[in-house]
Amino acid sequence: MAKEVISLENVSKRFRRKAALTDITLHIFENHVYGFSGPNGSGKTLTFKTILGFAKASQGKVIVNGTVVRQDDLFARQIGFAIPEYGLLPSKSGQENLKLLAILSQSSESEVFNLLTYVGLNPTDPQKIKDYSLGMRQRLLIAAALVGDNPILIFDEPTNALDEAGQLFMVKLINDLKARGKTILVSSHDASFLKQVSDHIFYFSEGRLVREEKQ
Numbered sequence: 001m002a003k004e005v006i007s008l009e010n011v012s013k014r015f016r017r018k019a020a021l022t023d024i025t026l027h028i029f030e031n032h033v034y035g036f037s038g039p040n041g042s043g044k045t046l047t048f049k050t051i052l053g054f055a056k057a058s059q060g061k062v063i064v065n066g067t068v069v070r071q072d073d074l075f076a077r078q079i080g081f082a083i084p085e086y087g088l089l090p091s092k093s094g095q096e097n098l099k100l101l102a103i104l105s106q107s108s109e110s111e112v113f114n115l116l117t118y119v120g121l122n123p124t125d126p127q128k129i130k131d132y133s134l135g136m137r138q139r140l141l142i143a144a145a146l147v148g149d150n151p152i153l154i155f156d157e158p159t160n161a162l163d164e165a166g167q168l169f170m171v172k173l174i175n176d177l178k179a180r181g182k183t184i185l186v187s188s189h190d191a192s193f194l195k196q197v198s199d200h201i202f203y204f205s206e207g208r209l210v211r212e213e214k215q
């Protein structure tokens with residue numbers, strides 16, 4: 001039986017009087033790929049933020065690797081993430097951004113060159129990322145999630161703005177990461193992409209987990 005690495009127990013999140021997440025209970029097991037599906041505003045990103053500790057649950061418990069997030073520790077550890085709004089430094093190049101992350105995560109700076117190449121970016125491109133196209137920014141964000149070789153990865157809408165080659169790359173990346181033993185949480189509005197990559201899909205609606213499906 002695979003080890004449980006993340007659990008949400010009856011998690012709710014309110015913003016003033018608005019219920020953004022209601023009574024979410026879900027379980028994430030090691031080395032599986034979990035798809036998160038649902039319309040705009042249904043709670044996918046907020047669930048990711050709650051797991052990472054960027055948002056604090058108003059009720060319930062988030063446990064990552066045995067640690068209660070925002071109780072035992074402020075943030076979850078050992079999770080690499082690509083969430084567009086937690087961006088990078090706009091006036092630095094892709095390489096500079098990844099080097100900073102490598103330094104902060106105490107991982108090797110030499111992996112930066114390979115990661116940039118791997119996601120299809122030119123590692124020596126001096127362009128500031130504020131001048132990047134949307135797709136280039138998405139690729140850099142994916143590379144940023146991979147810095148530090150964390151065992152759990154969260155990709156929030158990773159295929160947004162990617163061209164066809166980029167979408168195929170994302171499918172291959174997730175399959176490769178799974179083959180390397182990673183646990184992956186990925187959201188998307190592209191149902192066929194999610195079905196292709198996921199072992200298990202969570203369906204959200206209006207801040208509730210309304211259905212889950214094994215693939």
Ligand SMILES: Nc1ncnc2c1ncn2[C@@H]1O[C@H](COP(=O)(O)OP(=O)(O)OP(=O)(O)O)[C@@H](O)[C@H]1O
Nearest residue numbers: 015020021038039040041042043044045046047204
């Ligand atoms: N800081 C905030 N203040 C107030 N409401 C918020 C805040 N963050 C999220 N919400 C609300 O929480 C709900 C869930 O938002 P979330 O970003 O998780 O949606 P989503 O499923 O990721 O949508 P999308 O597909 O558009 O990315 C929305 O109603 C949103 O307005």
